[in-house]
Amino acid sequence: MSNSEKSLHPIRPLRFYVAIVSSLLLLTAVSVVIHLLELGVWSSVLTIVVASVQALIVVLFSMGLRYEKGFTMIFVAGSFLFLIFFVALTLADVVTRGDMFNKEHRNYKIKTPVKPMGQGTEHHSGEKKSHESREH
Amino acid sequence: MSDISISERHVGHHWDTAEQEESAARLGMWIFIGQEFLFFGTLFVAYIIFRVFYPEMFHEASEHLSWKLGALNTVFLILSSFSMVLAIRSAQTNKLKNIGRYLWITFLFALAFLVVKGFEYDAKIVHGLLPSKWFTAAGHEPTLHLFFGMYFAFTGLHALHVIVGMGLILWLIRKANRGQLYPGYHTPLEMVSLYWHTVELIWIFLFPCLYFVG
Numbered sequence: 001m002s003n004s005e006k007s008l009h010p011i012r013p014l015r016f017y018v019a020i021v022s023s024l025l026l027l028t029a030v031s032v033v034i035h036l037l038e039l040g041v042w043s044s045v046l047t048i049v050v051a052s053v054q055a056l057i058v059v060l061f062s063m064g065l066r067y068e069k070g071f072t073m074i075f076v077a078g079s080f081l082f083l084i085f086f087v088a089l090t091l092a093d094v095v096t097r098g099d100m101f102n103k104e105h106r107n108y109k110i111k112t113p114v115k116p117m118g119q120g121t122e123h124h125s126g127e128k129k130s131h132e133s134r135e136h
Numbered sequence: 137m138s139d140i141s142i143s144e145r146h147v148g149h150h151w152d153t154a155e156q157e158e159s160a161a162r163l164g165m166w167i168f169i170g171q172e173f174l175f176f177g178t179l180f181v182a183y184i185i186f187r188v189f190y191p192e193m194f195h196e197a198s199e200h201l202s203w204k205l206g207a208l209n210t211v212f213l214i215l216s217s218f219s220m221v222l223a224i225r226s227a228q229t230n231k232l233k234n235i236g237r238y239l240w241i242t243f244l245f246a247l248a249f250l251v252v253k254g255f256e257y258d259a260k261i262v263h264g265l266l267p268s269k270w271f272t273a274a275g276h277e278p279t280l281h282l283f284f285g286m287y288f289a290f291t292g293l294h295a296l297h298v299i300v301g302m303g304l305i306l307w308l309i310r311k312a313n314r315g316q317l318y319p320g321y322h323t324p325l326e327m328v329s330l331y332w333h334t335v336e337l338i339w340i341f342l343f344p345c346l347y348f349v350g
Contacts, residue, residue, distance in 0.1 A: 011228045021218040028210050028343075035203060035348040047344035054340045062217060063333045065166075069159065072166045079170030083177045090181045094188040 010067075020061050027054045158323050165330050176338050179290050183345055186286065190279050197283035198349035200265060202256070206347035209252050210339060216245030217336045220329045223308075227322035235312040235325070242332070243305045246298055253295055260284065290342055297335045304328045 031050040034043055060066045065076060151157040187194050223238035264272030267285040308328055311317050317325050 011225065014225070017218065017221050017225070020221075021214060024214045025211065028207060028214065031344055031348065032203070032207055035344075043348065044344070047348045048341075051340050051344050055337055058217075058333055058337050058340065062221060062336075063330055068162065068166070072163050075163070075167050075170050079173050083173055086174075086177055086181055087184065090184055091188075094185050 016061075020057060023057060024054055027057075154321070158326075161323050161327055162330075165327050169330060169334050172334055172338070176293070179286070179293070180341070180345070183286060183290075186279075186282050187349075190277065190282065193275075193277035193279045194283060194349045196275055196277050197280055197287075198347070200260070200263065200284075201287075201347050201349075203347040205252055205256055206343050209249050210343050212245045212249045212252070213336045213339050216242045216249070217333055219245065220332050224322065224325055224329055227312075227317050227325055228319055230319045232312070232315065232318060235317055236309050239305050239309045239312060243302055243309070246302045246305070249298060250295060250302075253291065256291075260287075287346060290346065294335070294338055294342060297338070301328070301332050301335055304331065 027050050031047045034046045034050065037043065039046065059076075065073070068076075147154050147157055151160070219238045219241040223235050223242065226232070226234035226238060260266060261270070264270065265280075265284045267281055267288060271281045271284070273280065305328065308317070308325055311324060
């Protein structure tokens with residue numbers, strides 16, 4: 001039995017890697033075309049879909065996840081699953097807020113204007129002093 | 137032929153076999169990569185929140201970015217990953233001199249990526265788009281600084297990963313020149329390759345998110 005069959009990362013023909021790199025480059029071109037077509041919201045959705053396909057190619061074939069052991073898969077699938085939870089729950093929140101900000105006259109102050117960093121630093125140093133004096 | 141070199145190679149005393157050693161290294165690397173997904177995931181979540189809140193602002197911000205430079209950088213990273221797998225293939229097929237050559241090509245593509253990024257950063261800073269107290273750009277949208285805060289956090293962390301990867305590639309080149317990578321043992325090459333693909337992977341998502349907004 002040759003080593004290439006035993007190893008987790010067997011030697012593959014050159015055209016396997018050429019196929020990967022050319023499909024990745026082709027998909028990059030596809031996403032540029034989608035962007036230039038200016039399909040509005042669909043542009044964003046489709047370019048993310050194309051990026052996901054590229055990501056799948058990289059993870060499964062370039063990185064060889066397809067040939068990994070099941071135990072490794074548990075960790076990768078686990079982190080991916082929690083990423084999905086994170087994104088899905090965030091989206092479920094922010095997308096369904098509706099016009100709450102308009103109704104409340106935006107008094108949540110998320111849209112704070114830029115403030116130079118110098119302002120308010122005196123306040124912080126004062127706070128620190130009072131904190132120190134409390135300790136003594 | 138390669139079986140001989142695998143059994144001759146010195147395996148760490150806490151491992152039974154070279155295969156066991158390699159598969160443990162792989163598992164550790166994949167756990168690290170899973171952590172990287174989650175780490176960059178937090179930034180993507182911040183991106184989603186801001187984008188849902190301020191779609192008009194994102195539209196304005198995208199006019200400050202050149203998708204051509206972003207696409208060029210995508211091509212650079214894809215090609216650098218390609219030469220990385222060719223370096224592994226050279227190690228597997230016992231073409232030892234080619235390992236260093238392909239690694240240098242990978243390094244140069246990474247450098248080209250950083251040079252393009254540097255030009256982009258320079259243009260942003262000149263236009264007063266650097267966040268915090270340096271932000272002087274006057275846009276129509278009062279929240280424009282949020283996008284560029286994210287832009288610099290995202291691309292800066294990614295560029296940091298690229299720089300670390302370049303250091304690792306130089307380390308591999310030294311190993312290759314000393315003949316420490318060969319068909320029976322090239323685990324460091326495989327691990328850095330996994331890391332490098334992760335860097336590529338993150339950029340694949342960053343590219344449409346930052347450059348294809350309009």
